[in-house]
Amino acid sequence: MSPVVVERRESALWARIDRPEAGNACGSEVMAGLEAWLDRAGEPGVGVLVLTGTGRSFCAGADLTEGTSLLADPPALKAFLERGRDLVRRLRSAGRPTIAAVNGAAYGGGLELLLACDIAVAARSARIGDRHVAVGQVPGWGSSAMLPAAVGPALARRLLITGETWTADEAAHRGLVSEVVDDAGLADRAAEIARAIGALDATAVTRMLKVARPLDDERAWAREADTLDEHIAHQINARRPR
Template identity: 40%
Template sequence: MKVPISTTRLGSILLVTLQRPERANALSDELIGAIGDQIDEIERDTETRAVVVTGAGTTAFCAGADVRELVDLDEAAARAKMLHGQRVFRRLELLPLPVIAAVNGHALGGGLELAMACDLRIAARSARFGQPEIRLANVPGWGGTQRLPRLVGLGRATEMIFTGDLLSAEEACRIGLVNRVVADEQVTSEALALAERLAAYSTVALAGAKHAIHVGLDEGMTAGELAEAHAVATCCQTAAQRKAVTDFLNRRAAAHNHPTG
């Protein structure tokens, strides 16, 4: 049986690839389960410092839910399917390390919801983005109604969800849905380069920053600021932070003692 995802280790970076190109990497129950299993492995892994998620092929990062699995779902089964996907995407979102989506093609419906559960999104110029569930008389069910307004604002998110219209990569970047747009052939290499840059930073600092961001979004600014203070306090006890501060001060002292021109 074909495995629905593959992984490639590049030093401290883990490249995770959705492997259903014949179905535009559509999210079947099996694929959602495989993503959850991969998250289990990342949580146990001490080598990985950043993750890049992409799709096999050149046309789609992920075209959304596998529509064939939505046929004749009763109410309980539909709710359970959505809750399962929500739990998996939330676990991905809360991994204590950077997760970057290399959006190498269309990211639609559940595919956009998967990309939004990542921390950062690098898009191929040919990529398209949207929540077209309304065209199937449905609504986003894997976090789209929650993450999209947080990324692009209430008005634009509501328009995208109500109309099902698709955005170009450039427009998605302009409104803050993606972080940058690159040539199609460069999207994975750009995402990996960014992952490598982030992996060089303190894992404690990155995890603390990510945790504080999400606490603030979920519980409000007061809770977020408290999480922020705890993160700083933790960082200040690490050898990496103490060395960075000492090195910074030494560089300043050297520059002061040896002024140029």
Template identity: 40%
Template sequence: MTQLVLHTHRQEHILRLTMNQPENLNSLGFKLVAALRASLQEATRDDAIRVLILTGTGKGFCAGADLKTMNHPYAPGEPDVLDCIVELFDELRNFPKPVIAAVNGITAAGGMELMMCCDLIYAARSARIGDAHCNYGIVPGGGGAAILPRLLPAAIAKYLLFTGELLPADKLQHYGLVNAVLDDDQLLDHATTVASVIAQKSPIGLRRTKQVANEALDKSAADAIIHERLAARDQFRSYDYREGINAFLEKRKPEFKGY
């Protein structure tokens, strides 16, 4: 029987995607990338899904690109694995709903870049994270060198980029890359608890807030504030805005619908 490279699990408004290639530490090859992209596109269209959790099976969250694909004989104009991975990363960064990474083990190179596409990062105590591209003479192509220095102090980011060392998750939590480090057996429960809290909020409000926050670092503070103000004005016209105000006045819990 063919092994599923990606497992999906739905729990009310939460979708959990579990990469399932433990034999190669969930390396990103064509099949896994295609499965992830298909699931993201389906989840984007499904209004019942409000939060996404991404994790892996075995001893690795994701070890990066499947290097065996690098020697694949590509036809002229055929997308290579890097093209496919970059498209996946773009779709994950722009996914309109909050995404939580539950980092369960080795997270290297493209795996670290995949992790950085998520909004919140929770890591198992045994997790080791870093950029291993330099170990194989590879230049990062999915955000390692471009995004990591925005998330970490430059000296720490360059240490990871230049040495290829994988650091313990708790050390990177100290620098703010990881939200929290959990005992291995509590990682998924904690990520699910956080997802459950988020799933109770206004989906359309979170989508607008996420877009403003994602784009803010590429704008001046003044332009980011204008964007935020426009998003707030748009939210005024939503059902969820009225429901939130009425729930406050009536001293009850709001029931958001996402429009």
């Protein structure tokens, strides 16, 4: 069974990360499921992509258990991290509008998945933050590159450096999500937005994506990747016997 449940709802193709026991952490199997979801974006009649999670987490981040297990195999760890970065960038450039229905905690890689989506709607109970520094890590899937465009440089630095989390209302006030709804109404609201987009002229929507999406600063993405490589090398060296 895939830990990502994909289903068609009218013109929207939904993906629901289904690892509630692990906070919907994004490991290799989740990545494979999300890649398969994106593979289907071009199917006839698909107008919108919607991403959400099961239970109390949208996505708690990259799977640290899997990542830590790969510290003894640096090439495999590098491939794991690059796969996650490629997934986020693929979502960010998807050929259909993307909606994040943020049902709960969105930390680390979960924040990066949120940032990659065009529209984010949050349940009132959601909690959102970068949180990499809180677990002794640095971002690798784009939060340092995407956050400044989403909330401005000052708030981006604050979120990255402090590791703090924001409530859904705080995230909306600061522009990280566009709307907050009661938990029970989240799926219906995401479906309503998807339905409204699906009723529009598909060609116009596709062209609108070209002008509505922020331009990426490739230097910021490269700086983040280089910094992650340095940090991983430090962690590997720290584990070696003295």
